[in-house]
Amino acid sequence: MKNLKGALMFGQSGGPTSVINSSAAGVFIEALKHPDKITRVYGAAHGVKGILDENFYDIGKEDPKELELLKYTPSSALGSVRYKLKKAADDETDYKRILEVFKKYDIRYFFYNGGNDSMDTCNKVSKYLAQNGYECNIIGVPKTIDNDLCGTDHCPGYGSAAKYVATTLMELNLDAKVYNTGLVTIVEVMGRNAGWLTAASALAAYNGLGPDLIYLPETAFSVDKFVADVKGVCEKNNNKCIAVVSEGIKTAEGKYIGEFMASATDLFGHAQLGGVCFSLAGIVKERLGVKVRPIEFSLLQRCAAHLASKTDVDEAFEAGSAAVRYAIDGETDKMVVLIRDVKDGKYHCSVELVPVEKAANSEKTVPKEWITGNGTGLSKEFIDYALPLIQGEAKAPLENGLPRFARLKKVKGGK
Numbered sequence: 001m002k003n004l005k006g007a008l009m010f011g012q013s014g015g016p017t018s019v020i021n022s023s024a025a026g027v028f029i030e031a032l033k034h035p036d037k038i039t040r041v042y043g044a045a046h047g048v049k050g051i052l053d054e055n056f057y058d059i060g061k062e063d064p065k066e067l068e069l070l071k072y073t074p075s076s077a078l079g080s081v082r083y084k085l086k087k088a089a090d091d092e093t094d095y096k097r098i099l100e101v102f103k104k105y106d107i108r109y110f111f112y113n114g115g116n117d118s119m120d121t122c123n124k125v126s127k128y129l130a131q132n133g134y135e136c137n138i139i140g141v142p143k144t145i146d147n148d149l150c151g152t153d154h155c156p157g158y159g160s161a162a163k164y165v166a167t168t169l170m171e172l173n174l175d176a177k178v179y180n181t182g183l184v185t186i187v188e189v190m191g192r193n194a195g196w197l198t199a200a201s202a203l204a205a206y207n208g209l210g211p212d213l214i215y216l217p218e219t220a221f222s223v224d225k226f227v228a229d230v231k232g233v234c235e236k237n238n239n240k241c242i243a244v245v246s247e248g249i250k251t252a253e254g255k256y257i258g259e260f261m262a263s264a265t266d267l268f269g270h271a272q273l274g275g276v277c278f279s280l281a282g283i284v285k286e287r288l289g290v291k292v293r294p295i296e297f298s299l300l301q302r303c304a305a306h307l308a309s310k311t312d313v314d315e316a317f318e319a320g321s322a323a324v325r326y327a328i329d330g331e332t333d334k335m336v337v338l339i340r341d342v343k344d345g346k347y348h349c350s351v352e353l354v355p356v357e358k359a360a361n362s363e364k365t366v367p368k369e370w371i372t373g374n375g376t377g378l379s380k381e382f383i384d385y386a387l388p389l390i391q392g393e394a395k396a397p398l399e400n401g402l403p404r405f406a407r408l409k410k411v412k413g414g415k
Contacts (some may be wrong), residue, residue: 001135002330005037006108009051010059011044012076012143013083013114013121017157018164018305019316020143021077021406023113025070026320027141028059031109037328038109042413047081047112048121052097058413069406071313072396074305077408085121088128095128102129105413108136109327113320115144115155119335120360126333137327140335140356141320145302147196148363151354152337156319157302159312159389162200164304165189165297166390169201170209172295173242181291182239184230184284188277188296191246193217194365197301198246202378203386212241217248218366219375221257226280227287229376239290247276306403310392315349322351335359340388347388 010027012020024043031041041059044050057078059067070077088095101107112122122140129136142149145161169187176185189198195216204210212233215221226243233241250256258276281294319336326334334353341348370382396403 001137001332004108004135004137004330005039006106007040007042008038008109008111008324009042009044009056009102009105009107010078010111011047011050011113012078012080013047013112013118014080014144015115015302016075016080017143017145017302018074018160018308019157019312020113021070021073021075022313022316023141023143023156023320024077025067026317026322027111027113027324028062028067028070029064030321030324032060034324034328039106040413042105042107043078046079047083047114047118048085048098049081049083050079051101052094054101056413057408057410061411062408066406066408069396069404071317072305072308072394072403073405074303077406082117084117085124088124095125098125099129099132099134102134102136109324110136110138111141111320111323111327112138113141113143115142115146115149116359116363118143119149119356122335123333123356123360126356130333137330137332138356139323139327139331139353140359141323142335142337142359143316145197146191146194148194148365149359150362150364151335151358153340153349154338154389156312156316156338158196159309159315160304160307161197161301162203162386163309163312163390164301164307165197165200166203166207166210167307168297169204169211169242169244170207173204173209173211176242176293177240182234184234184240184281184288184290184292185242186277186281186284186292186294187211187242187244188247188294189244190297190301191217192248193363195246195248196366198244199366199370199378199382200386201244202382203390205377206383206387211244212237213243213376214378215243215245215249215376216366216371217246217250218368219371220252221249222251223257223280223283227284230284231288234288234290245276245280249276306395308394309390310394311349311389313394318351326353
């Protein structure tokens with residue numbers, strides 16, 4: 001729908017990343033350049049929940065310098081949420097409330113920044129508003145360290161998290177081998193059904209300081225095989241071995257190893273995975289009698305802005321900025337995607353749009369042909385794919401020797 005004039009609403013959803021705020025900066029800075037089309041710019045507190053609760057901020061009252069600093073500020077500056085909208089056919093309550101709020105504040109542009117479930121929210125809201133005759137251009141802005149959104153070559157957030165995983169594993173490799181006694185180190189990396197982030201540990205191996213074994217959820221996991229693999233490495237390396245496992249590794253029957261330890265589920269019904277490395281460490285110690293150290297990267301891998309990739313920061317910003325330009329031009333019910341192009345051996349990235357429903361509730365996994373070493377390694381094709389995404393540095397300026405992150409005033413929005 002072209003020639004729309006009204007306010008803009010932006011929300012963040014799902015797990016944060018070190019560059020999700022860079023996309024927010026892209027949306028805000030670009031939107032504020034178009035007062036002829038966008039009358040006010042709002043940021044929802046805690047995603048769609050902030051819209052339902054009529055709790056959002058007037059971004060036009062923020063210091064432009066602080067908006068620039070969002071590029072280098074990790075986590076979700078507006079607050080995130082895990083809130084799943086029911087199907088409108090089953091329960092219209094939330095949809096009616098969203099429509100009510102949008103009408104009240106004349107919201108004509110809506111941008112939602114997140115992963116699979118967030119794109120599902122985007123798609124549902126877009127379809128409902130259209131069915132009820134309310135004109136509003138809606139664009140999804142991709143985000144996830146899991147890199148599992150369909151339709152895009154890669155996701156903002158992945159490159160920086162991958163850089164953290166690879167860098168930290170190189171450092172661990174050096175530390176774990178300083179003593180003349182044996183040590184098995186088992187590292188757990190995020191990733192439920194897609195092993196892109198765990199695969200990033202292969203970048204450390206490419207630089208000569210990586211793990212000996214890598215296990216992705218794309219390949220069926222056997223505890224017995226794992227112990228045998230570790231034993232084989234130990235026999236060659238003076239009882240020293242570094243293994244990296246995804247939190248989402250599962251048996252041939254599809255049972256998550258982490259579910260054996262999980263006692264809760266999240267709001268989307270997913271088992272709260274984690275602790276896989278501790279379970280495996282106990283098994284290895286019992287069966288092999290070696291010293292074992294389990295390490296779970298946990299939240300560190302998604303908030304490590306001090307190791308952010310400049311490529312990732314720049315692309316995240318452009319994804320947000322492009323979303324605004326596309327919406328002003330009349331596009332709606334779409335998601336911004338990153339398109340890879342290699343010219344003369346050099347990596348280039350551009351942006352396009354795909355229907356948002358293409359990314360909603362679907363997952364892109366690591367190609368099986370990229371998994372090598374009987375399920376314990378990655379091919380050169382993966383290295384060629386991931387290496388361009390971790391290039392460059394983009395850090396916050398320092399204040400008292402520490403990062404100076406954005407400090408938003410968060411003035412409550414209103415008419």
